[in-house]
Amino acid sequence: MPRLRAMKAAFEHQARHFLSDPGWLIPNIILPFIITLVALLLYGSSDGPVVMYAVLGGGMMGMWGNTLYASGYSIQSERWWGTLESVLAVPTPLIWIIAGRTIWNALIGVANGLAILAVAVFVLQAPITVADLPLFLLAFLMTLLSLAALGLVFSSAFVLTRQAGVLTNGLEYPIYVATGCMYPIAILPFWTGPLSLSLAPSWGIDAIRIAAGYNPQGLWDGYLGVLDPMVAYAVDIIVVVVMACAYLVIAFYLFGVVDRRARIEGNLGRV
Amino acid sequence: MNVLQSVRVFWSSAVIAKKALFDWLSPGLWLMQLFTMSLFQMAFFVYISAYVGNPQATVAYVAVGNAIQSIAYVAIFAVTNVTTEEKEAGTLPGILVTPANRFALFIGRAMFQVLNSIATVVIALFYAAVLFGVDFSSANLVTLAVVIVVTAFATVGFGLMLSSLGFYLRTSMVVANVFLFMGLLFCGVNFPVTMLPEFLQPIAYIFPITYATDAARLAVGGAGLGEVWSYLSAELVVMVVAILIGYAMMMAFEHLARRKGTLEMF
Numbered sequence: 001m002p003r004l005r006a007m008k009a010a011f012e013h014q015a016r017h018f019l020s021d022p023g024w025l026i027p028n029i030i031l032p033f034i035i036t037l038v039a040l041l042l043y044g045s046s047d048g049p050v051v052m053y054a055v056l057g058g059g060m061m062g063m064w065g066n067t068l069y070a071s072g073y074s075i076q077s078e079r080w081w082g083t084l085e086s087v088l089a090v091p092t093p094l095i096w097i098i099a100g101r102t103i104w105n106a107l108i109g110v111a112n113g114l115a116i117l118a119v120a121v122f123v124l125q126a127p128i129t130v131a132d133l134p135l136f137l138l139a140f141l142m143t144l145l146s147l148a149a150l151g152l153v154f155s156s157a158f159v160l161t162r163q164a165g166v167l168t169n170g171l172e173y174p175i176y177v178a179t180g181c182m183y184p185i186a187i188l189p190f191w192t193g194p195l196s197l198s199l200a201p202s203w204g205i206d207a208i209r210i211a212a213g214y215n216p217q218g219l220w221d222g223y224l225g226v227l228d229p230m231v232a233y234a235v236d237i238i239v240v241v242v243m244a245c246a247y248l249v250i251a252f253y254l255f256g257v258v259d260r261r262a263r264i265e266g267n268l269g270r271v
Numbered sequence: 272m273n274v275l276q277s278v279r280v281f282w283s284s285a286v287i288a289k290k291a292l293f294d295w296l297s298p299g300l301w302l303m304q305l306f307t308m309s310l311f312q313m314a315f316f317v318y319i320s321a322y323v324g325n326p327q328a329t330v331a332y333v334a335v336g337n338a339i340q341s342i343a344y345v346a347i348f349a350v351t352n353v354t355t356e357e358k359e360a361g362t363l364p365g366i367l368v369t370p371a372n373r374f375a376l377f378i379g380r381a382m383f384q385v386l387n388s389i390a391t392v393v394i395a396l397f398y399a400a401v402l403f404g405v406d407f408s409s410a411n412l413v414t415l416a417v418v419i420v421v422t423a424f425a426t427v428g429f430g431l432m433l434s435s436l437g438f439y440l441r442t443s444m445v446v447a448n449v450f451l452f453m454g455l456l457f458c459g460v461n462f463p464v465t466m467l468p469e470f471l472q473p474i475a476y477i478f479p480i481t482y483a484t485d486a487a488r489l490a491v492g493g494a495g496l497g498e499v500w501s502y503l504s505a506e507l508v509v510m511v512v513a514i515l516i517g518y519a520m521m522m523a524f525e526h527l528a529r530r531k532g533t534l535e536m537f
Binding site: 021030031034035037038039041042043044080162163166167169170173174176177182183184187188 | 295297300303304307308311312315316318319320322323325327328359441449452453455456462466467
């Protein structure tokens with residue numbers, strides 16, 4: 001319970017921090033938002049299904065961008081402010097604190113998806129329909145959590161480096177490319193398949209598209225054959241959950257290693 | 272104005288900026304950034320283009336556009352953050368109490384980023400050719416080189432204008448992000464400017480990268496300097512105007528920040 005309390009406090013702290021400087025909303029959502037608009041213009045059509053493809057991908061990108069910023073820049077900021085050592089010295093392991101911050105930022109990422117949807121509906125006059133709302137929301141939530149878990153894996157490395165911000169910026173596009181958030185991963189070079197399939201968001205976005213009723217070329221096509229959509233959806237969700245759990249296990253392990261190393265080397269305060 | 276003193280300020284500022292960059296950023300990480308940032312952005316848009324198959328935005332069009340736009344990571348993002356970095360390091364007031372010419376000081380700070388920008392674009396164009404199959408067999412390499420150099424200076428000038436906001440705002444990072452990514456939408460990077468809604472098209476021409484993407488595509492197609500001169504001269508005009516506006520903004524915001532005591536606020 002104390003750890004959950006610490007996570008909740010970190011969530012609230014991140015929320016207050018964010019609200020005290022809401023200008024951060026702009027960089028956090030602007031890239032996915034602009035990329036979605038670029039994709040919509042490239043698609044050259046604004047009929048429902050096509051818009052859906054770009055909008056859903058943009059929503060996922062927004063969640064990833066925010067998650068990554070939470071884990072990367074929050075550690076870098078603590079380092080600049082000289083508070084990182086104090087945060088590490090409290091009894092609660094750092095991962096719980098970073099998890100609270102990450103969840104807040106992932107939720108803010110949802111705002112990006114909604115903003116894109118609003119532009120699609122009100123500006124581009126696109127009819128947006130969701131085939132199965134409960135399944136859609138479930139897939140959306142699971143993808144959000146898997147992104148947060150993936151962010152935690154990377155954030156352990158951020159503790160050890162003075163250049164967390166640089167790494168944060170560098171990790172944004174590779175995930176966009178590999179997860180196929182704007183195109184089916186089947187069009188990527190075949191050898192990249194294992195990398196894409198090892199990322200939970202690749203499965204999450206597939207489930208989201210199936211639930212929304214628009215998945216012209218699913219994750220399975222080209223790799224594992226064509227499946228019934230409901231079977232594919234169920235498998236997607238199971239894989240997302242299993243992978244998210246695996247990410248959490250890896251993150252807990254890495255944070256333990258990093259925590260020990262940081263205490264031995266004693267250079268956390270170095271900016 | 273003592274010209275010699277200004278030249279000395281410019282040079283020492285440029286040298287210190289380079290030293291500071293490599294003191295803070297390890298050479299290995301700098302190289303990683305140099306070689307990967309453009310690659311993944313280009314790959315992302317190239318695959319969208321390949322999937323969509325829009326005839327106005329072919330793979331070659333998108334790859335060359337993104338190669339040129341990769342300059343923005345250095346010339347806009349890094350340069351815009353110059354003032355904010357000084358502020359966060361607590362050194363901005365120390366710099367501003369010196370009598371050093373501001374113009375020479377901040378132009379000097381940005382000079383290494385011109386070289387960095389050129390290297391970034393060259394690497395990105397290499398990816399375009401090798402990984403994404405853009406045909407450079409008829410490219411006019413002299414014209415392309417001139418386009419890259421002019422674009423590096425013009426975009427750094429644009430970044431310096433934006434960095435002046437850092438004197439007054441708590442952070443110029445937000446502005447840097449906004450302008451960095453607006454380029455993807457407005458500058459003809461991924462599709463022709465004419466595909467934008469008509470009322471948005473004029474915005475494209477305030478960015479030097481808009482002229483650069485068109486000029487670079489012509490150079491890749493074999494155009495000589497005479498054919499791209501109009502684009503290059505437009506870029507240079509944007510650069511001069513941006514630097515003049517930036518200098519005026521810098522002086523105004525410095526005065527305002529001194530008066531309100533916000534110089535150290537971040």
